[in-house]
Structure formats: C-alpha cells, structure tokens
Amino acid sequence: MNRKFLPILIYISFNLMIASQVFAATAPYLKRGGHASFFSRAMGQSCWGLDIGANTLPCNPGFIAFEREGLVKANMDFGNNLRSSNEVSELLANKATPQTIENLFAHKEVSEFESNFELGYWGQTWGFAIAPVQLHSSLFTRNPALPEIDLFASQDEILRLQFGSYFNQDLYWGVELRGLHRKFIAKRFFLVEILAQDGLELVKPKEQNVLFIDPSIVYAPENKPWNPKFYLSISDLGFADKSYDEVPLKPSPHVGLSGNTDLGIGDLGVSLDLSWQQESNSPFEAATLGLTYEFGILRLLGHYGSRSDAVGFEVTANSIHIGLLTENQLLTLGWGTEEWQRRSYLVLGTEI
Amino acid sequence: MRKITRNPILSILLVGFITLAFSCNRQSSQQSSSSSDQSIELQQAITEIENKNYDLAIHKLKLLYSRYPTEEISLHLASAYAAKSGIRAAEIWGLSVGYKNPSEIKDSSSLQQLKNVFDLIQNNIEQFESPKSLSAKDKNEIMTRKNELLIKTKKLIKDGLLELRKVDVQFQKTPDIKGAQRKNLEIAISILRKHPSKRTMIYSAALFSIILKNALVETGRTFNFWREDSFQICDPNAKLFVQWVRYSLLIAVEFAQDFKVAYPKYQKALGDFQANTSSLIQQFDILLSNANTSDNNIQFNNFESTFFGYCQ
Numbered sequence: 001m002n003r004k005f006l007p008i009l010i011y012i013s014f015n016l017m018i019a020s021q022v023f024a025a026t027a028p029y030l031k032r033g034g035h036a037s038f039f040s041r042a043m044g045q046s047c048w049g050l051d052i053g054a055n056t057l058p059c060n061p062g063f064i065a066f067e068r069e070g071l072v073k074a075n076m077d078f079g080n081n082l083r084s085s086n087e088v089s090e091l092l093a094n095k096a097t098p099q100t101i102e103n104l105f106a107h108k109e110v111s112e113f114e115s116n117f118e119l120g121y122w123g124q125t126w127g128f129a130i131a132p133v134q135l136h137s138s139l140f141t142r143n144p145a146l147p148e149i150d151l152f153a154s155q156d157e158i159l160r161l162q163f164g165s166y167f168n169q170d171l172y173w174g175v176e177l178r179g180l181h182r183k184f185i186a187k188r189f190f191l192v193e194i195l196a197q198d199g200l201e202l203v204k205p206k207e208q209n210v211l212f213i214d215p216s217i218v219y220a221p222e223n224k225p226w227n228p229k230f231y232l233s234i235s236d237l238g239f240a241d242k243s244y245d246e247v248p249l250k251p252s253p254h255v256g257l258s259g260n261t262d263l264g265i266g267d268l269g270v271s272l273d274l275s276w277q278q279e280s281n282s283p284f285e286a287a288t289l290g291l292t293y294e295f296g297i298l299r300l301l302g303h304y305g306s307r308s309d310a311v312g313f314e315v316t317a318n319s320i321h322i323g324l325l326t327e328n329q330l331l332t333l334g335w336g337t338e339e340w341q342r343r344s345y346l347v348l349g350t351e352i
Numbered sequence: 353m354r355k356i357t358r359n360p361i362l363s364i365l366l367v368g369f370i371t372l373a374f375s376c377n378r379q380s381s382q383q384s385s386s387s388s389d390q391s392i393e394l395q396q397a398i399t400e401i402e403n404k405n406y407d408l409a410i411h412k413l414k415l416l417y418s419r420y421p422t423e424e425i426s427l428h429l430a431s432a433y434a435a436k437s438g439i440r441a442a443e444i445w446g447l448s449v450g451y452k453n454p455s456e457i458k459d460s461s462s463l464q465q466l467k468n469v470f471d472l473i474q475n476n477i478e479q480f481e482s483p484k485s486l487s488a489k490d491k492n493e494i495m496t497r498k499n500e501l502l503i504k505t506k507k508l509i510k511d512g513l514l515e516l517r518k519v520d521v522q523f524q525k526t527p528d529i530k531g532a533q534r535k536n537l538e539i540a541i542s543i544l545r546k547h548p549s550k551r552t553m554i555y556s557a558a559l560f561s562i563i564l565k566n567a568l569v570e571t572g573r574t575f576n577f578w579r580e581d582s583f584q585i586c587d588p589n590a591k592l593f594v595q596w597v598r599y600s601l602l603i604a605v606e607f608a609q610d611f612k613v614a615y616p617k618y619q620k621a622l623g624d625f626q627a628n629t630s631s632l633i634q635q636f637d638i639l640l641s642n643a644n645t646s647d648n649n650i651q652f653n654n655f656e657s658t659f660f661g662y663c664q
Contacts, residue, residue: 143398145440146431146555189551190427191441192558196550196614336391 033212033236034158034180036116036134038077038347042312042325044303046290048233049258049271056120056129057162061174062218062231065164070123075349079114112138112343125165131158140333147191150334154184170221178212186246188334210240226259252276266295301325323347390420398428406436423547433540434559437533526565534563554614560607567603571596605629
C-alpha cells in the first residue's frame with residue numbers, strides 16, 4: 001500500500017511543476033490567505049513540511065492527525081516599521097485626513113509592518129486558533145517628482161479549525177477550515193489623485209469574508225531513517241462573499257518532503273516544499289528548502305527559496321518563548337517591477 | 353503509530369484530491385511580455401528622475417510615450433518636465449493641501465499677504481486716477497483724448513485683479529519659477545491635457561497655479577516699477593504691467609478650466625469665475641475695438657498696442 005503512493009506523489013509533483021504558470025501581481029500570498037506568522041516567515045513555504053506550530057497550529061493541517069499532548073498556545077509577533085500603524089489604522093477606519101496622508105507618505109523609503117496575535121489549542125486530531133487582529137501594511141513609492149504609491153493595508157480577524165485522522169498506519173489526512181474577515185486597502189495611485197474631489201475614496205477600505213478550506217495528505221512511514229514525511233496539500237481553496245481582484249482566491253498546491261534526525265548534539269529538521277503561488281513561474285521558483293536545528297532551549301530556523309530567504313532563532317524557557325528573525329523577500333510591486341525587501345520580526349509567546 | 357485500516361473510499365478521495373490539485377493550478381492570468389517591457393522601461397526612466405537626470409528621463413519617457421501613449425506615462429513625463437523646473441512632490445503637496453482645504457486658508461497669513469498686495473495695487477490704481485500723480489502733459493493728453501478709455505481700463509484692471517484675488521491659493525507655499533522654468537511647466541501641462549481626467553487635471557491645475565503665482569509676482573513687480581516712474585502712461589513698465597495683468601487673467605482662466613475637472617462640485621463657481629474673467633478680457637478687446645474706431649489715425653491690433661499706441 002505504501003509503495004503505491006510514492007509513485008503517485010512523484011507523478012503529481014512532476015505534473016504540477018509542468019503546469020506552473022505566471023500569475024498577475026496582487027497582494028502577497030502570506031497576506032492574502034491569512035497565513036502570516038513568525039514561523040511561516042522564518043520557514044517560508046517549507047513550513048508545510050514541518051510538524052511544528054506556526055504560532056499555534058501547524059502550517060500543514062495534515063500534521064494535526066499526529067499523536068501529541070494538547071497545548072494551549074498564545075503568540076504575538078511584530079514586523080518592522082511600526083511607525084505607520086496609526087496612519088494605517090485611520091485609513092482602515094475611514095478617518096483619513098489630508099494630514100494622515102501627508103504623514104503616511106512622508107517616508108520616501110519603503111514602509112512595511114505586520115503584527116499578529118493568535119491564541120489557540122493544538123490537541124490530538126484537532127485544534128483551533130483565533131487571531132482577533134492581524135495587521136499588515138506595505139507602502140512603496142516611486143518618482144519623487146510625482147509620487148506613485150503602491151499600498152496594501154489589511155486588518156484581518158481569523159478563526160482556524162484543524163482536524164484530521166488517518167487512512168492507515170502511515171497515511172494521514174487533515175483539513176483546515178479558516179474563516180477570515182478582512183478589511184483592506186489595495187491600491188496603486190498617484191499621490192495627487194487623493195487631492196482631487198473624492199480622492200480619499202481611493203483609500204476607502206473594502207471588506208470581505210472568506211472561508212478557506214486547506215486539505216492535506218501526509219505519508220509518514222514509521223521507523224525509517226530521518227523519519228521522512230511526504231505530503232500533498234492545497235492551500236487557499238477559498239469561498240468569499242465578495243470577490244476582489246486585489247485579493248484573489250487562488251488555491252495553491254503544495255507537494256514536498258521533510259525529515260528530521262538526532263545528531264547527538266541536537267535535532268536537525270529538513271523540509272523541501274514545492275508550491276505554486278502567484279509569483280511563481282518556474283519549478284525552481286516553486287521550491288523552498290527549510291532547515292531547523294533544535295538544541296536544548298534553542299531552535300534555529302531558516303529557509304531559502306528563489307523569492308525569499310530568512311534566518312532566525314527561538315528560545316524557550318519556562319513555557320515562554322521569544323524569537324527573532326530577519327527575512328529577505330522578492331516582492332512584485334504594483335507597477336510590475338520586482339524588489340528585494342528585508343524585514344525583521346520579533347515573536348513573544350507562551351505554551352501551557 | 354496506528355494500525356492499518358483499509359478504507360474503501362481512500363482511492364476515491366485521492367483521485368478527487370489530485371483532480372482538485374490540477375484544476376486549481378490552472379487558474380492564472382498571464383502578463384504579456386510587452387506590458388512587462390513597458391514596466392521595466394518606465395521604471396528605468398523613473399530611476400533617472402530619482403537620480404535627477406531629468407533630460408535623460410524626459411528623453412526615455414518621450415520615446416516610451418510615443419509607443420504607449422497612456423495616461424500613466426503622460427503623468428510621469430509631465431512630472432519629469434516639472435522636476436526639471438524644480439517642481440517636485442513637496443511643492444505639489446503644499447499646493448494641493450491648500451486647494452483641498454480652501455476654507456482653512458481664509459485667515460492664514462499667506463492669504464492676508466496676498467490681500468495686502470492686491471490692496472496695494474488697488475490703492476495705486478486709485479492713485480493712478482489722481483491727476484496729481486501724472487505729469488501735466490500726460491494728464492492733458494489722457495484727459496482730452498483717452499479719458500473715458502482710461503477710466504474703463506482702470507476699472508477693468510481693478511476688476512481683473514479682484515477676480516485673481518478670488519483664487520484661493522497658498523502662495524506662501526507656491527514655489528517661484530523663472531521664465532525658462534515656466535516653459536517646461538507649460539510643456540508638462542500640454543502633455544497632461546491630452547488625457548483629461550481628475551488626476552491629470554489636478555496636477556495640471558497645480559502646475560498652473562505655480563505659473564499664476566509667478567505671473568502675479570511679475571505683475572506686482574512691474575507695477576512697482578511703473579509706480580516708481582510716477583505712472584507715466586507711456587513708460588515701458590506700464591505696458592509690461594498691463595501685459596502681465598492680462599496674462600495672469602488668462603492663466604487664471606486656464607487654471608479654473610483644469611481645476612473644475614478635478615473638482616466637479618466647484619464646476620458652477622469655477623465656470624462663473626471663468627465667464628467673469630473671460631468677459632473682462634473680452635471687454636478689454638471690445639473697449640479697444642471701440643477705441644480703434646474712434647481714432648482712425650491709429651490702427652490697433654490688440655489691447656496693448658491700443659493702450660499705448662498713442663505714445664508712439
């Protein structure tokens with residue numbers, strides 16, 4: 001039975017690579033689907049291969065079916081450049097004034113921030129998490145003679161429910177149901193447009209309710225070196241009450257494998273994920289390699305992909321953990337060009 | 353691990369899963385290569401603006417615009433010309449806030465300064481009316497030959513300045529430009545006017561306001577020169593002054609034309625302003641046409657030559 005599935009997974013992987021295509025530039029994937037977390041930033045798409053909580057629940061719902069003790073977790077993480085948060089909050093609350101706009105666009109450099117709070121329970125075969133507020137903002141400008149703005153700002157409320165079980169001894173399944181209420185602004189415009197009549201309508205927030213269904217299958221043969229895990233998943237299979245081009249519902253398939261081994265001086269985890277996001281246009285771009293290394297209270301994290309890389313660490317002591325990472329990401333800007341951006345993230349969390 | 357439990361629906365689920373995986377990956381939208389080339393070339397030109405290589409930026413943007421005459425590229429091209437004139441985001445922003453909140457500048461010092469300038473000009477016109485300020489020769493000539501024309505003209509100038517005064521602009525924040533810079537702004541405006549929309553016209557109106565401020569400064573400057581010459585009617589500065597008044601009125605009309613596209617809710621008010629100001633300009637011409645017919649010895653083609661023609 002087990003041997004039958006390996007060729008199928010390989011066959012599917014191959015076909016998905018061939019079928020990869022170029023996607024139009026829209027809101028970044030992590031921001032679009034409510035996936036943003038410290039761990040998903042640290043590991044990129046390779047987090048889909050790891051049986052580790054991304055904030056509170058695993059990225060891949062297939063891992064929810066594994067045996068474990070129940071944990072209540074809470075995490076709070078921040079991205080860099082929080083100075084614009086007040087202005088973005090005013091924009092999203094539809095209370096923007098010309099002064100708000102002036103403050104927001106006074107920074108000629110790229111302005112980005114992200115903050116997230118999530119509380120959840122990860123048990124055996126099921127788990128849930130609630131993120132009452134997840135804020136994202138990115139602001140890019142060009143042409144100092146006539147500033148052109150590429151703005152994405154969103155305020156999400158997310159409820160996640162994961163459950164799963166097994167088909168047989170080594171084959172597991174899991175599903176994440178993710179409800180998301182989103183208030184967002186995604187707009188490219190010239191600064192002078194705001195100053196024309198009804199110009200502030202340009203930055204009037206839109207609202208959307210989405211139900212995402214992320215199914216996954218994990219094949220994890222027992223008693224093998226490196227504890228290998230193969231998986232096939234789909235993320236962002238969504239249904240929305242209103243559809244917007246800026247935040248498209250584009251399901252993304254994931255295939256990958258991962259494993260971990262005890263080196264004697266710590267535990268090494270490796271994950272290779274192939275996933276097709278809007279930015280991907282080749283099999284190489286679809287690939288993300290992630291590494292974790294745990295030694296005592298320290299966990300090192302990192303990933304490398306064609307469009308992002310990151311390195312960071314977490315320290316856990318007395319149920320409290322703190323982490324820090326730096327990430328580089330290649331972003332497709334609203335005007336069609338691409339730019340590498342570096343960010344730093346900080347996480348504070350607890351487990352009971 | 354758990355015991356193997358053969359599930360008869362396993363294969364059905366897997367087939368469905370695989371089908372779903374394939375179908376969802378087909379949802380994509382292609383970006384054409386020409387669009388990509390356009391984006392890259394546009395970014396390269398904008399980089400030249402960022403590096404303050406305005407001539408090179410204009411060259412690249414003109415080439416790009418000839419191939420893709422889009423509104424977006426026209427805005428960047430116009431901005432390159434404006435930047436070459438020294439007009440960048442900060443200058444436009446200050447102006448725009450002034451336009452956006454005209455009520456907020458009612459009592460501002462800048463508006464008060466503007467009012468003072470206009471009051472001074474009006475006082476000087478009143479002074480100009482006084483026979484004491486004129487030489488005896490000019491006074492006699494004007495009184496005998498052009499008295500009616502002069503009084504009407506004076507009134508027109510005063511009315512024209514009053515109309516200009518109604519343009520609520522934060523002049524304090526409006527940058528100064530020179531003649532060559534004004535030429536670049538005029539080119540920028542002509543490019544923007546090929547794509548009339550709210551965003552192009554608010555930008556165009558902003559550029560017009562800079563030209564207008566410059567014109568009013570020149571008007572005041574030439575008026576002061578004329579005043580220093582005791583308002584001699586045949587003084588060259590008198591002619592320059594009238595030319596600048598008329599030019600300012602014309603620019604104000606053009607400004608209103610673009611501004612009302614950007615602000616349709618002011619369409620009536622701006623339309624009235626345009627009508628009044630255009631009427632003033634027409635009255636100049638009508639008045640002068642009448643003068644032409646009243647004096648067959650002098651052939652006048654325009655206001656300036658009519659007004660000053662008899663000095664020749």
